[in-house]
Amino acid sequence: MGISLLVALCLLTQELGFSEGTPPTRFPWRRPAGLSRVKRAWVIPPISVSENYKRLPYALVQIKSDKQQPGGVIYSIKGPGVDEEPKGIFSIDKFTGKVFLNAMLDREKNDRFRLKAFALGLGGTTLEDPTDLEIVVVDQNDNRPLFREKVITGHVLEGAIPGTYVTKAEATDADDPDTDNAALRYSILEQGGAEIFSIDGSTGEIRTVQVGLDREVVGVYNLTLQVADLHGDGLTNTATAVIYIDDVNDNPPEFETDKFSVEVAEATAGVDVVRLSVQDRDLPGSPNWVAKFTIVDGDPEGAFAVRTDPKTNEGILSVVKPLDHETRERYQLTVSVQNLSPLQASAAQTAPALASVTVKVQDVNEPPVFHGNPRRVSMAEGAPAGSEVTTFSASDPDLQQQQQQLSYLKDYDPEDWLLVDPHSGRIQTKRTLSHKSPFLKDGWYRAIILASDNATPARTATGTLSIEILEVNDHAPILTPPAGALCREPGQGGGLVLSATDEDLPPHGAPFLFQLHPSFPELSRNWTISPVNMTHAVLRVRPGGQEGLYTLPLLLSDSGQPPQQREQLLNVTVCHCGEAGGCVPEAAALLSGRAGISLSALVIVLASVILLLALILLVATLERFRQRAREKGLLDGLQDDDVRDNVLNYDEQGGGEEDQDAYDINQLRHPVAGLPPPSPRARPALRRDAPYNFIVPQHPRKPPAGPSDIANFISDGLAVADSDPSVPPYDTALIYDYEGSGSPAGTLSSILSSQGDEDQDYDYLSDWGPRFLRLADLYGQ
Numbered sequence: 001m002g003i004s005l006l007v008a009l010c011l012l013t014q015e016l017g018f019s020e021g022t023p024p025t026r027f028p029w030r031r032p033a034g035l036s037r038v039k040r041a042w043v044i045p046p047i048s049v050s051e052n053y054k055r056l057p058y059a060l061v062q063i064k065s066d067k068q069q070p071g072g073v074i075y076s077i078k079g080p081g082v083d084e085e086p087k088g089i090f091s092i093d094k095f096t097g098k099v100f101l102n103a104m105l106d107r108e109k110n111d112r113f114r115l116k117a118f119a120l121g122l123g124g125t126t127l128e129d130p131t132d133l134e135i136v137v138v139d140q141n142d143n144r145p146l147f148r149e150k151v152i153t154g155h156v157l158e159g160a161i162p163g164t165y166v167t168k169a170e171a172t173d174a175d176d177p178d179t180d181n182a183a184l185r186y187s188i189l190e191q192g193g194a195e196i197f198s199i200d201g202s203t204g205e206i207r208t209v210q211v212g213l214d215r216e217v218v219g220v221y222n223l224t225l226q227v228a229d230l231h232g233d234g235l236t237n238t239a240t241a242v243i244y245i246d247d248v249n250d251n252p253p254e255f256e257t258d259k260f261s262v263e264v265a266e267a268t269a270g271v272d273v274v275r276l277s278v279q280d281r282d283l284p285g286s287p288n289w290v291a292k293f294t295i296v297d298g299d300p301e302g303a304f305a306v307r308t309d310p311k312t313n314e315g316i317l318s319v320v321k322p323l324d325h326e327t328r329e330r331y332q333l334t335v336s337v338q339n340l341s342p343l344q345a346s347a348a349q350t351a352p353a354l355a356s357v358t359v360k361v362q363d364v365n366e367p368p369v370f371h372g373n374p375r376r377v378s379m380a381e382g383a384p385a386g387s388e389v390t391t392f393s394a395s396d397p398d399l400q401q402q403q404q405q406l407s408y409l410k411d412y413d414p415e416d417w418l419l420v421d422p423h424s425g426r427i428q429t430k431r432t433l434s435h436k437s438p439f440l441k442d443g444w445y446r447a448i449i450l451a452s453d454n455a456t457p458a459r460t461a462t463g464t465l466s467i468e469i470l471e472v473n474d475h476a477p478i479l480t481p482p483a484g485a486l487c488r489e490p491g492q493g494g495g496l497v498l499s500a501t502d503e504d505l506p507p508h509g510a511p512f513l514f515q516l517h518p519s520f521p522e523l524s525r526n527w528t529i530s531p532v533n534m535t536h537a538v539l540r541v542r543p544g545g546q547e548g549l550y551t552l553p554l555l556l557s558d559s560g561q562p563p564q565q566r567e568q569l570l571n572v573t574v575c576h577c578g579e580a581g582g583c584v585p586e587a588a589a590l591l592s593g594r595a596g597i598s599l600s601a602l603v604i605v606l607a608s609v610i611l612l613l614a615l616i617l618l619v620a621t622l623e624r625f626r627q628r629a630r631e632k633g634l635l636d637g638l639q640d641d642d643v644r645d646n647v648l649n650y651d652e653q654g655g656g657e658e659d660q661d662a663y664d665i666n667q668l669r670h671p672v673a674g675l676p677p678p679s680p681r682a683r684p685a686l687r688r689d690a691p692y693n694f695i696v697p698q699h700p701r702k703p704p705a706g707p708s709d710i711a712n713f714i715s716d717g718l719a720v721a722d723s724d725p726s727v728p729p730y731d732t733a734l735i736y737d738y739e740g741s742g743s744p745a746g747t748l749s750s751i752l753s754s755q756g757d758e759d760q761d762y763d764y765l766s767d768w769g770p771r772f773l774r775l776a777d778l779y780g781q
Contacts, residue, residue, distance in 0.1 A: 185232035274314035476566035508560035
């Protein structure tokens, strides 16, 4: 390595023994001829330069190479501070090799720089291997120490002994920690009075140094702290330490006065009557301050209670049970107070503070009191009107009750079933209560009775009356179903299952007793009844029974006391059954059985049917004769006198809504127009009111243009209708708008009658009888 330092060359001349007057040899390793060459390894030590150096540019060092003559070498450096960030701090003269400092250094940002030095020939050839050049930045005390927190908080209990740890102050210094520039010392500049606290100069721990910390005297201490580098002689900085004195229970609570007095109205509860104020020097809101009150004497019944107001710390005395002036007029209570947490052992131990509370009970008008409220009574179901229920009376607890009178009335009686005596409270029934009332809940009826005094203002008491409606066995069971079928063959079908229902409730209902009527002992030869459960039984036919319809009289009984019985007939069909146990339709019995009772019933049914058919036939015959008489009378009248304006029967309207093809509307509109001849190839119209398999008859003949005899005309129409076998006689084409010709009254059409009305002569109306006299007056001359 041939690169050296200019400073090192000066030291080398002294080592070689050159005198001061002898000019220094620039290249001392080059010896004259005849002398042996000694090779030495050069180590370039780090170059130190102080931070914040201001006389710039500043020559740090000069490097040279011995591979070329001076002026034939080009020098360069690379690294942080040159061509890497931070750039522009160092530079080199490429011909002389001098390295310059061009900017102030900051050790807190960069404490050293490592550069590479290069030596190149003029042709760009590398003359030397790259050499490390280290520049060390020397620290200066240019940074003040800084506290980690500007306000440091600490807590210590009051009464703490000396040496008790409180808190710790911490500071930092950006200078070199290996120098005195970062050697810190802590101190207390001010603590507001006596020296209560001290601080460790090296660690910053704050501790107590004296006794006498009392929160009630001084609750907070503010300390001014200082930290300095250079072991306390350098740069400084300050901070504030706030030390809170934590409370301990060293002060018991005390009543502000030891006597309290209050008045309370009787019959009141849940109200606050008085506040008991206390004082405590401990920290408000802490358990050491919260008071706890206790009634120690004067309340054996527990009518009062004391609770603490969390905001004011007062004791609130309240009434929890109604007071009675007639029983006790005055209460003398003794109340004690102490803290929620126990008193500190170091504090003076004293007994809890006591106070006397006088409570005077005021007399007020109290409401009446019902005896035995709520009242529960029982009544039998179906009790008649006027039945005695109970006497629901009340009494007045006031001392002046001799001057007061009570009155009773109903407040709730949904069925309006009860009658209350307003003077005595005696309760009776107005009517019989139905057991199906929707206001009966599980057999109970509920009513509310009021009792009021005559004081001013009046007081009212409420009594609840619950009446149990006792079930009475007043309904017999009913058989369901009243008819059924069973198999004749034993072992098939399982028999006929019988069931019963009863409107009575237990124990007057099930179990039911099913039995054949004892009045007919012969029934037991052919039938048996076996119970299944409390509400069902099975009826079976004995072997040898015949198929047919039977009516069996049964006797049903319930379990009430006394039991209710009902006789009921059961219609039973005994049939032949198939393999599945069901009746085979063609084997169903249509005739009566052998039992006498079933034959009589069948005879009654058949006689009723025959009588009904006879009545229907008689009515139909009479109606037929009446119709023929009416028809004959009408035709005879028309033949006697040829009157063209006779009253026609228009109430025959054909076959109803389904008869859409029975009429030809063209005949109604044009009675004189002929009917169109039927086309030989046209299909006849479908008659909805005629049977499908009958032949539709031909159209009736064309009515005459001007018939001279209306009787013949009607007869022809009837003949046409009667000759039609597919429809009833009334269902034919009827002409309703043809009124005949030659009538002196003219047409009845509303359209034609409006024309030429003034030319008509209505004098003949007076000849028609008294019913037409009004018309004759209106239209006559």
